[in-house]
Amino acid sequence: xxxxxxxxxxxxxxxxxxxxxxxxxxxxxxxxxxxxxxxxxxxxxxxxxxxxxxxxxxxxxxxxxxxxxxxxxxxxxxxxxxxxxxxxxxxxxxxxxxxxxxxxxxxxxx
Amino acid sequence: xxxxxxxxxxxxxxxxxxxxxxxxxxxxxxxxxxxxxxxxxxxxxxxxxxxxxxxxxxxxxxxxxxxxxxxxxxxxxxxxxxxxxxxxxxxxxxxxxxxxxxxxxxxxxxxx
Numbered sequence: 001x002x003x004x005x006x007x008x009x010x011x012x013x014x015x016x017x018x019x020x021x022x023x024x025x026x027x028x029x030x031x032x033x034x035x036x037x038x039x040x041x042x043x044x045x046x047x048x049x050x051x052x053x054x055x056x057x058x059x060x061x062x063x064x065x066x067x068x069x070x071x072x073x074x075x076x077x078x079x080x081x082x083x084x085x086x087x088x089x090x091x092x093x094x095x096x097x098x099x100x101x102x103x104x105x106x107x108x109x110x
Numbered sequence: 111x112x113x114x115x116x117x118x119x120x121x122x123x124x125x126x127x128x129x130x131x132x133x134x135x136x137x138x139x140x141x142x143x144x145x146x147x148x149x150x151x152x153x154x155x156x157x158x159x160x161x162x163x164x165x166x167x168x169x170x171x172x173x174x175x176x177x178x179x180x181x182x183x184x185x186x187x188x189x190x191x192x193x194x195x196x197x198x199x200x201x202x203x204x205x206x207x208x209x210x211x212x213x214x215x216x217x218x219x220x221x222x
Binding site for chain 1: 143145150151152153154155158168200202207208210211212213214215216
C-alpha cells in the first residue's frame with residue numbers, strides 16, 4: 001500500500017535558526033498537504049500542493065513539491081517559538097484517501 | 111461556526127467495556143474520517159465514510175466499528191476495549207477526498 005515517510009522525527013533548534021522537514025512517498029502522488037499540530041491540539045491544515053515542482057510560500061514557510069511528485073518539503077526560515085509543534089505531510093494518490101506521514105516534532109529554544 | 115465537534119474529550123475505560131465516540135460536523139462535508147494518534151506513529155486511519163450510509167475500513171480497523179446514519183454524524187464504537195486502544199482519537203471531515211481536512215479537538219481515551 002501507499003506509504004508516506006517523514007524525516008526527521010524530531011528537530012530541536014535555537015530561535016532564529018532554519019528548519020526543514022522532508023516527506024517521501026513510495027508512489028506518485030496526485031497532491032500533498034501539510035498540517036501543523038500544536039502541543040495538545042489538533043492538526044490544522046496549512047497548504048496543498050498539486051503541481052509537479054510547485055513552490056508555495058506563507059510568510060516564513062516555504063513548501064515544495066518534487067518534480068516527480070513523490071517528495072515534498074517544508075522549510076521554515078528564522079524559527080520563532082510560535083513555530084513549535086508537529087508538522088505532518090499527507091499524500092494522496094489518485095482516487096484514494098490521504099495517507100499521513102509520522103510527523104516531525106519541532107521544538108524551538110528561545 | 112462549530113466545525114467538527116467530538117464528544118467526549120476524555121474517557122477512561124476498563125478492559126472489556128464498550129463505548130461510542132461521537133463526531134459531528136456542520137460544514138455539509140461528504141467525507142468523514144476517524145484517526146488514532148500514538149506517539150511516533152502519526153495519524154493512522156481507522157475507518158472513513160464517503161457519504162451518508164457508507165463506511166469503509168482504513169489502515170487499522172480491527173476492534174472498531176463505525177456508522178454514518180446521518181450526513182453530519184460519524185460514530186466510532188469500541189465493543190470490547192483493550193489497553194492497546196489507549197490513544198488520542200481524532201475525527202475529521204472534508205468536502206471531497208483530496209480536499210483540506212478539518213479536525214475535531216480529539217478524544218483522549220485510556221483503557222486500564
